[in-house]
Structures are given as C-alpha cells and as structure tokens.
Amino acid sequence: MRQTQTDIQHSNWDKARSHYKQFDSQWSKNEAAIRSDPSGVYGEIETKLSLIRIALQADPPKAEAADKGIRELIQLIDDYASGKLREDAAASGKQSVSDALAILQKAADAIGAGRNEDAADQLQAFIRIWPSVEGEVRTRAPDTYDRIEREMTEAASRLLSNPPQPEEAGRIVSGMQTELQPFTAQTSYSAWDAAIILLREGLEALLVLAALLAFLRRTGNASKQGWVWSGGAAGLLASGVLAVVLTFTIANVASGSTRELLEGVMGLISVFLMLTVGAWLHRKSHIDTWNRYINNQVGVALASGNLWSLFLVAALSILREGAETAIFYIGMAPSIDPAQLALGIGSAAVLLFLLGFVIVRGSVLLPIRPFFLGATILIYYLVLKFLGQSIHALQIAGQVPAHVPGYLPSWNWLGVYPTWETFVPQLLVLLFIVFQWARQERKTRGNARESGPHTV
Template identity: 50%
Template sequence: MNRRNKGLGWVFVLVAALLLTVTPFMSGSGSVAFAQTDAKAVTNDQLMPVVGGALVEAGQAQWTEASKDLKEFRTLWEAAKTNGGDSTHIAAVDQALTDAEQTLASGGGEPAKAALSVLARSVNEYVTAAEGDKPAPAGAKAAEKLLPMAKGSLAAMQKGDWAASRVDYDRIVKAWYQVETPIRLDNFPVYSSLETKISLIRISMQAEPIRQEQALKEMQELTTLLSDYSQGKSVNTGQGTDTGNTATGTANGSAASLTDAVTLLESARQDAVANQSEQAADKVVQFIALWPSVEGHVQISDPTSYTAIENEMTETSGYLLSSPPNTDKAIQTLDQMLDRLRPLTEERSYTAWDAALILLREGLEAILVLAALLAYAKKSGEAVAGRWIWAGAGTGLVLSGILAVLFTTLVAAAASGSMRELLEGVTGLVAVVLMLTVGSWLHSKSNAAAWNRFVENSVGNALARGSLWSLFAVSALAILREGAETAIFYVGMAPAIETSQLLIGIGSATIILVILAFAIIKFSVRLPIRAFFLTATVLIYYLVFRFLGESIHSLQVAGKLPGHTASSLPSISWLGMYPTWETFVPQIAVLIFMVWQLVRQEMRSSKQQ
C-alpha cells in the first residue's frame, strides 16, 4: 500500500476522490460535471465505477475507503432506481447492497469481498436489463475514455506528486470495469496488454516504498497504448504488431492453459518460501501477463474466485516487492489463489465407464440389427442372403475405421492453440444432436411390435424385390452409422479424458461386445429388447445433458458465446453444469424435451400392446 501525504495532500486527495466517485469520466477538456442526487441527474453509467472502486479497495483491505464508496453508491442507487426498471433486479441490488453494508460494518474480510462481488454482479445485471439491446461502445471509443485519466496520472508522476497520481490511477481502475468488455471483444491483444499494464502500475504503487521508476515506465506505456489504439494507429502490444482493428475471436488469445497459470503460482510460492522474493515477484508478474488468456475460463466457472484473484494477484506482488518483503502475507495470498484455481483445472473429466458406455450402446445396437437381419434371412430360407449381409457388415466396419482415422487426423491438425476449445464445443454439439436423434430412435423401438416392423421393413422388402444388394446396403449402412456416431462421440470426449481411461473403456467394451455377439448370433440368445433400449436411451440422455453443458462452456471459453454468470445457478462438473445462464437454460430445455420424449413413447407403446 502506498503512503499518502498529510496536510494539504489529504485535502486534495479527498476532494479529487469526491469528484471521481460522482463523475466516472472526465471530458476531453477536463471539465467535471457534478452529479446530483435527483433521479434525472443519476444515470446507470455512474453505478458500476463506484462498485468497482469498492471492490478494488476491499481487495487492498482498505475497508474504510470501501465503506465510503458503498455509502456513496447507496446515495446514487436510491436516486437511480426511481427511474424505474425490472423489479426483480432492483430487489436483488437492494438485498446485495444491504448484505455488503452489513459485512463491511462487521469488519470486512472475505465475507465483505464476497458480498461486494455479489453486489457488482447484481448491479451489472440491473444495468444490462435497463439498457436492453443497447450496443456496447466500440473498443477504441471505450479506450478513449481512459486516456485523460492516464495522462493526468502520468503528469502527476512526472511532477513527483504521487498522491495526485494515485487519484487518477484509481479512476482508471474504476472506469476499467465499465470499458473492458467492448475492448476485449474488439481486440483481445490490446485488452490483454491494457489489463497487464494496469495491474503492473498497481503493483508498483502498492509497494512500500513506491517503485517510482517502474510505475512511471508502465504509465507511459499505458498512455501510449491507449492513445494509439483509440486513434486507430498500429499498436505494439508485446504480442506482435496489431492493427487495432482485428478481433481475435477468442477468449484465450494464446495456447496458455489454466494449468500453466497454476504451475506459475506454485513455482512463485516455492520461491517465496525460500525467501527469494524477487524471483517470486517475477513469476507473479508472469502470471498477471498470462491471466487475460485464462480469466474467461475462471469467470464463467467461478465468478467469485475470478473477482478475488483479480485483486489478490496484485496484492501478492505488492507484498513481495515491498522493502522489506512481506513473504508471510505473500505466501498466504498465493495459497488462497491456488485453492481457488486448482479445482477448476480438474473439472470436465470423463472416465473409462463413460467411454465404455458409448461403444457398448453403439456396438450392441449394431449387433442386434445384424443378428435380426441374419435371423430373418435364415427364416425366409434365403441362405445366400446371409453372405450378403455379412459382406455388408464387413464393408461398413472398414468404412467406419477409415472414418475414425479421418476424424482423428482432422482433430489432431485443428486442436492446437485457441482452436482447441472451439473444436471441443462444435464436436460436442454435433454429438448432442446425434445422441438426441439416436436416443429417440432407440426408444421408438423399445417394444417388440415396433422392433419386428423395423426388421421386416429392412429385410422383408429387400427379399421381396429379390435385391441382394439391398441387403448388403442395409447391413453396411447400419454398421457404418454406428461407427460414424461412435467416432464423433469419442472426438467430443477425447480432450477431457485420460488416454488410459479411454483405452480401458474401449477395450473392456470390445471384449463384452465380442462375447455378446457370439452368443446372440451363434446360439440365438435373446436379449430383453425393451429393457435394453430403455436403459440405453436413459444413459444416452445423461450424456446428452452433460455434453450440451460442456460444449457450450467450451464455446464460452473460446469467446464464441457470452457467459452471464449467477451465483444462484448450480455448478456440478459430472453433469456438465456451470453457473451461467447460457449453459443452464439449454440444459433445462433439453431435459424437459427428453422427459417428454420418454413419456410420449411409453404412452404410445402401452397403446400398441
């Protein structure tokens, strides 16, 4: 934490802070418009910067300052909500504000940070709902709003007035919460560089004593970056030269993973324990630079952890760079960050059972179709028909193998860098569509009459026409369809399952299928068709529900879909449930559809019996 001057310096800071909290942005001329507490003067744009400021101060354990911001927010909010809006969102903000006030009055700490995070989300949801479909400002226009603050802070640094510099810097931090989304969507490399610069400046100013040379250097670079980007000039972000107009289309921006981030923090902790504070600080700075590449994953998986880590990573650097270093507090904060991030690196894993389930379901269905075709052909006295059916099955199996190799090759070529999450999402959604159609088809055959009609249509019509090629085609397509579906399912599952688990699942399922195929075809062993199809349908529907949630989650991480989080939504990794509305609503909708399908088919089957 930086030291503040006394006397007139305190007066300047308090007056400037007052101007800041009631006016989120200065105009280009530097004039300031005082906010009034009447409803007409208070706009929704004034709400988030004040909440953002309270979050920043809470992250720095500045509870008195956070309470002041919250008090001012209360004044603004009481005026703003009279403008109207959705009653549910207004009630949510009222409750979150009351909770935040109570936790701050009780002394702050982690409960206060959590309460302020809930308040920030509630305010954001209220503002979003009030604005409706109002388009977000363009990235360059949003960055332009930060430029006067950066110039003001830089000028103060150059004069050695660090109290005044801190005032303008705090205004940048508060405004950043409002403008980061349009900048991120417009140009991820610029967004990443801006967020890193803002964090590094905070670190330099939090160190005791202030690292003046480093803070000045970073502020100069931040000002140049904002100026060039807002004017549409070529921008050097440290990630290659960028035109300032190219959207990356990905939330990752690089091949860095959350596991890489955790590894950096673990290494920093080891250095801190060994009292190598400079090395530890360097690794935390590397983490800060990497953070924009993984923050999207954290934000849509655990919003509370995302907000906490945004503050904790700069706190840690401040502890390590102070003179003398406060390694005990740094280690404590690093442990908190690791406790938040480690669970997120372990989610979305499939087991050998999941892998076996797909092959068992697809393989057993193929075996039943093949056995039924052979049995019907034998019953009809057409011995030659059996050879054509076997030839078709073999051809279908070979084509399935070729298709699997093709899929694997294409996936291996595409699954690199930022394409990985996108590929997972797309293949997962394709698998969901297939599973839904297959599940519906399976359930429609779950009574004996429907099954017999299927076999008769497949074989009886072919024999009636005397077309043995038709039998070959029916058999080949039956096997090929199951093989293609199996390949697509495994492509969607492969990135989230260990190779050993995948091989164990496929191997065990293959052994079971060979035994069942031999028993069914050689000895005419009868399976309970209805029980098999019902069980297989329910299991497939479980995978549909899980694949759907995890596929949408992957597209969110890839930046192709938005992620609106809510603390009230469930987060259950083995069901593919995440606390975002974009995953929750489709999963509930498809769950209702699947239950309706089951009930409808059961009612139809009972009428046919």
C-alpha cells in the first residue's frame, strides 16, 4: 500500500493499480482470520479498500481521495497489528441482504432522477454495510460474491468519473439487484419450530409429573403428592432463572462479528442435546420401559422414606427440561423473528396449560408410544435444521470454509445449504439417526419376544 501511495503521488496510475491488486490478493489470503476478530476491524478494512478501488477506477482517477484512503488504511492496519483494536459501532447491528437491496434501490432511483452524487453516496453506504451481509452470499455462491465485490466499486466509479456515466452505472446496479434478490430468502426458524421445542419439553415434563402423581395415588401415598408439586415448582423457577442468566450472559458478548460464532456454537450444543434426547425418547416409547423408569424413580424415594428424594426427582425432571429448552431457544434466537418466537412460545404455553389440566386433574396420561415416537420425529427434524443453520453461521463468521459445487440442494425449510461443509454432516447425522432407530426397534422386538405378552 505504501508503494501504491508513492505511485499515486507520481501520477503513475497503471503501477498504482497493479500494486493495489497485489495488496488485494494478499488480503484475500488473510481476511478469514481477521473477519472473526471481535474488534470489527474487518469491516473497516473492507470499506476502505473499496473506497480506494473506486478512486483508482474513476476516470480520471481521484488522486486526493485515493491518497487519503491509503493513509487511513495504513494507519488502521498499523493500529490493528499493534493491538489497538477499535470497536466498530456499525458491527453491533444486524444488517441483512434485504437492507443492502434497499440501499441499491435508492441508488437506482437517484440514477433515474439524474442525481448522480446522491446515487454515489448510496453506493458508498452499500459498501459500508456489505461486510456485515457478505457472509450470507459468500457461503452460498462464491462467484456471485466475487462479482458483487467488483461491481459495487465499478458502479460508484462510473458515477464519480468526469463526465459521469449514469447509464452504465444504472445497468450495473440493476444487475447487482438481480444477483442479490435470491439471498433475501434466508433460512430461518418459524413459530412452528419454536412451538415444537416447548411442546416437546413441556409434554415430557407433564408426563413425568403425572406419572409420579398417579404412582403415588395407586400405592396409597396420595398424601405425599405435595412433595412432587413443590419439586416441580422449584424446578420451573430454577429453569426460569437459568434462562435469564444464559440470555443476558450471551447477549453481552454476542455483538459484532461474534454473533454468528456464538449462534453456531450454541446451535451445535443444541444438536448434541437433541440427539441425546431423541435416543432417550425412542427408548421410552414402549410402555414397559416407561413403567420401569417411573417405578425406579419413585420406588427408591418411598422405600428410603426420604421425601426430599421425591422432591428432587420432580425438581430435577423439570429443571432438565427447562435447561434444554433454554439452550435450544438461545441457539434459535438469532435466526428467528421475535414475533415468530413469541407466537410459538405463547401458543405452545397455552396448549400445555390445557393439556396439563386434562392430564393431571383427570389422571389421564397421553398414549405413551404415539407421543414419544411423534416427539422423536420432531426432535430429529430440528436436529437436521439446527445442524445446517449452525454450520452456516460458523461459515459466515469465517470459522468454517464454504465449498459450493453448484449441484447440491438448497431447502430452506430443513436448513440445507448448497455447501459440502453443511451437506455432508447433515447426511451423516441422518444416516446415524436411521441406524439408531433401526437398532432400537430391533432390540425392543427382541426383548418383547423374550418377555412374552404382558398386561398394562
């Protein structure tokens, strides 16, 4: 960059452009590591590089703007190399491809009205937010990403040339809009996905409580039901406290370029938990297995005479479901509209209240096998979606590469992206789920033949 600056000062524009390209090539090899830095310096470097490129591409070149841009870029790199990280206020926001398209539309409108300077300002605004939205494009279509990187500066250069070239700039802006439009349909979670989590976790908690209470009544220990209720209330309260602590803790660090990183990590933790939960649900989908589970949980507490054990059984059952729910929602939150999240949680909560009243007051248990099998299928659906979404978030954060062969499917409803890094793990997990399912069913049928018919 210093050599480029010298070339500019001597009006040697061909050499200046050549040295700039050399720097840009080296930057491309190192930007992934800097992109993940929480200082937000990546966006600043990208913006300054684009503005320098505009000044060099203008006809005639803008010597003063290019020289000023290079001086600022060199100072920024020196500050970064010496550890003087500066927080980028813009990085704390969450722009989308739709936001970028809205700016391009303003630029197109200004070009159409003959306001070339206003159009150039809009394109520079696009350039400033581009680093925060480019990850979505880069991980799904690297060729499109490279074209947009070139076109955004070329369009601005056309407008700043003397005389301006608005027709050509308008054609480029229109092409950019067409190229970016498909990326507005980002994979995200819906109210349905949010409701699935609470319904599954809540219904399991209800089943555990109802089974504990029913067991106590059948064994003549109805007077001890208060320990179950108080344990359930304590578990619910602890779950709420845990959710608040986790939410505020993560919110304090989930800003800037660390947002996608945390989204990816929390999502992968959720995937691991869901796989564990799915296997547990499948094992419990047979009535004899479920009865043994409840008998073991309550029988120990009654046999020992330690009623606090009964309290802990209920509390830990609810706390386990609450902790899992909190982690699942934290992993989902960055990729769901708040209104959709609230709608999903609210509708699931109302349904759970009604089901809880019927199950507990009426001493009615849901059909065990259909419930657990249905819940298992829903959980495995979320496993695949969380896995794809989480790896994609890590790709945007620059932590995982993205290779797009061009023929892999892209299914928003299942979180499937057209990259090898997302597709292969999802395929392996799907094969693992099928294997586990078949193995458990074969094991259960074998146990049923050995034990013979039984009555529940």
